[in-house]
Amino acid sequence: MIQQFLDTGEIVSVHGIRGEVKINPWSDTPDFLCDFKRFYLDKNGTNSIEAERVRVHKNVVIAKIKGIDTVEDAAKLRGKTLYINRDDCKLDEGDFFVQDLIGMQVQDADTGEIYGTICDVSQTGANDVYHIRAEGKADKFIPAIKQVVLRTDLQANLMMIRPLEGLFDEN
Structure with a gap:
């Protein structure tokens, strides 16, 4: 909300x-x-x-x-x-308030798989990192870069991503 x-x-x-x-x-x-x-x-x-x-x-x-x-x-x-x-305030295009991202559902743009919801954002210096939580699973982390985050829709409370190869590999 x-x-x-x-x-x-x-x-x-x-x-x-x-x-x-x-x-x-x-x-x-x-x-x-x-x-x-x-x-x-x-x-x-x-x-x-x-x-x-x-x-x-x-x-x-x-x-x-x-x-x-x-x-x-x-x-x-x-x-x-x-x-x-x-x-x-006016944010630049592609900038968001962290509070607007918390609770946002994260979905794979290609497969439609729901990875979970954003529960936290870390600032690393180079780029932010989104923490994704799904019930019963370990948290996943994605870099907030345009190669991974394809679309952020505040109204739909949905972020579409394309994970880099190996990003979510369990091994």
Whole structure:
């Protein structure tokens, strides 16, 4: 099921004395969060905060939230999960939110065999790796490359793949 509000990071601590917060980003790069001025503190989008400034510092994101001007106020946000509205961002063609892939059925494009559903995604640096789980079977792993992943249909909740030779060999 496609969610409108996506969890994208966690406020892990305060930064400095002027009410800034450090955010641990849950995205491919911390820079992704710099494009947003509005974040939400719940998955329903009913409690929003506005960022006055957002910048990357090392591997975290530093944000100054409107109305949060002291260390004490910023400390109250520690541990909060931040959500974004999917309508506020644009992904490149072929890019997907991990949350949209989890639970997606994976099917062989040639034989029609159902391999299972995506249960996790690992980032290896070169490409992502999709973890496929089927009841009673060991998890399978496929590289998220165009030679393997032929089509991803969010509406049908279906990924069509053509495994590389030997990828799923049991021996």
